[in-house]
Amino acid sequence: MENTKELMLIHSQMPHVSSVPAEGVNILLTPQFYTIKREALPVKYAYQAKRIAPSLFEGLLENLEHQKYFVFEEEEQWVFVAYDVEKIKTFLQTKGIEIGQVFKIFFAEQVVASFHAPVLLGEQEALVNLNGTMTVVPQIALNPDEKPIRINADFTPKKGVSFEGRGKSMVSSNETYTLAAIFLLFAVIYFVEGSRYGGESEVQSQEMQALLENYPSLQSSYTRQSIADKYKKIDNKERKKRDVIKSLSHMIFKGSTLTSLLVDDKKFQAQFACKDTNTAKKLKELAKKEKFNTSKIAHSNDLKIEGTL
Amino acid sequence: MNQLKAYKNEIIVGLALLLLLIAFGYKQGKVSGQTDTSASSELQELKEVIALKKVWGDKKTTKRVDKLKTMVAPSKVKWSRTSKKLSASFSNLNNQELNRLIIRVMNLAVKIQKLEVKKSGASYHVELKCKW
Numbered sequence: 545m546e547n548t549k550e551l552m553l554i555h556s557q558m559p560h561v562s563s564v565p566a567e568g569v570n571i572l573l574t575p576q577f578y579t580i581k582r583e584a585l586p587v588k589y590a591y592q593a594k595r596i597a598p599s600l601f602e603g604l605l606e607n608l609e610h611q612k613y614f615v616f617e618e619e620e621q622w623v624f625v626a627y628d629v630e631k632i633k634t635f636l637q638t639k640g641i642e643i644g645q646v647f648k649i650f651f652a653e654q655v656v657a658s659f660h661a662p663v664l665l666g667e668q669e670a671l672v673n674l675n676g677t678m679t680v681v682p683q684i685a686l687n688p689d690e691k692p693i694r695i696n697a698d699f700t701p702k703k704g705v706s707f708e709g710r711g712k713s714m715v716s717s718n719e720t721y722t723l724a725a726i727f728l729l730f731a732v733i734y735f736v737e738g739s740r741y742g743g744e745s746e747v748q749s750q751e752m753q754a755l756l757e758n759y760p761s762l763q764s765s766y767t768r769q770s771i772a773d774k775y776k777k778i779d780n781k782e783r784k785k786r787d788v789i790k791s792l793s794h795m796i797f798k799g800s801t802l803t804s805l806l807v808d809d810k811k812f813q814a815q816f817a818c819k820d821t822n823t824a825k826k827l828k829e830l831a832k833k834e835k836f837n838t839s840k841i842a843h844s845n846d847l848k849i850e851g852t853l
Numbered sequence: 854m855n856q857l858k859a860y861k862n863e864i865i866v867g868l869a870l871l872l873l874l875i876a877f878g879y880k881q882g883k884v885s886g887q888t889d890t891s892a893s894s895e896l897q898e899l900k901e902v903i904a905l906k907k908v909w910g911d912k913k914t915t916k917r918v919d920k921l922k923t924m925v926a927p928s929k930v931k932w933s934r935t936s937k938k939l940s941a942s943f944s945n946l947n948n949q950e951l952n953r954l955i956i957r958v959m960n961l962a963v964k965i966q967k968l969e970v971k972k973s974g975a976s977y978h979v980e981l982k983c984k985w
Binding site for chain 2: 752805
């Protein structure tokens with residue numbers, strides 16, 4: 545996309561630009577606006593190399609905190625480019641180029657091979673490829689036999705950098721991607737949760753429909769409530785009776801015999817014959833555990849266990 | 854077009870935020886839809902009513918109650934059933950017969966009005982009154 549746009553060579557002697565194409569321009573910076581360093585480092589990726597870029601320029605540049613770095617691979621070494629964005633912006637504005645009009649920034653060093661001949665920078669200087677390094681030299685130092693060339697969109701490198709906050713943008717690219725990723729993540733979570741709730745509701749409503757079709761008499765909620773009340777009451781009472789009988793049956797063991805049992809709607813009463821006091825004691829403990837009332841039958845080891853329902 | 858590109862970052866963030874809000878609205882809609890109808894509790898209630906009805910309104914209960922009569926020798930049983938009401942007495946039951954009878958009664962979906970067990974010597978006498 546970028547190399548369809550006009551590529552403008554930016555150098556300190558450039559004249560004021562009267563008009564910039566409406567679709568914007570790409571700019572190619574001369575070494576007047578950046579500092580380079582070539583290093584053969586044992587790193588595989590550009591982002592790893594970029595991390596160590598600041599340390600490479602320590603002592604070489606002033607105001608390191610204002611510097612931005614661009615790294616690219618060249619044969620078997622890494623080329624580190626340090627540039628001061630604010631300085632470039634200020635310069636462009638003095639030449640009549642608004643930041644919003646600049647699409648991408650490139651560095652002459654990226655296309656060193658394309659400079660097979662000098663490129664004139666105004667009337668006194670020229671940009672030349674000096675043993676693989678772009679250099680600004682006085683025009684008088686040029687070989688008169690070499691015919692200068694002009695740069696065009698074909699010089700545009702593949703990768704470049706953009707001004708952060710180009711135009712009136714208030715969010716940087718990094719912030720944009722981070723925020724967008726967070727919002728999208730939450731959006732996905734909400735969609736998944738929503739569809740889960742929706743799915744559950746649908747399954748429940750289908751199940752409800754199927755049950756009501758099988759039991760048409762339960763379609764009215766009043767009928768349902770009245771049936772539920774009626775049967776719940778019976779269920780609770782009858783379960784209690786059966787639980788009591790079950791508990792009492794656990795009190796029959798060696799030495800303890802059930803002699804009588806009465807269960808009606810309101811109460812229960814059981815009498816156990818115990819062969820000795822120890823058995824009676826054990827039985828009493830079991831009854832106490834079940835929170836039943838116990839009383840001893842006079843002149844015997846027998847025990848009466850009772851309670852209400 | 855250039856203006857749009859100038860605000861590319863804001864547009865991306867805005868669209869992502871819009872999507873987030875739509876997703877949130879979608880989820881809230883589904884959640885509130887579920888709460889409004891109380892579908893879950895209504896379904897639970899319906900299932901409970903059906904289960905209770907199946908147990909306590911079972912039409913086969915009469916048949917099952919009648920089987921109590923055949924559990925012991927006819928000479929040991931006095932049986933009186935009218936429609937859905939039973940009054941029965943079982944006498945001279947040994948331990949095993951008593952156990953079997955009580956377990957069967959406990960497993961029947963009937964309202965026990967009276968269950969009386971009395972030991973006399975080595976045998977048991979049982980009186981049972983129930984309805985369903």
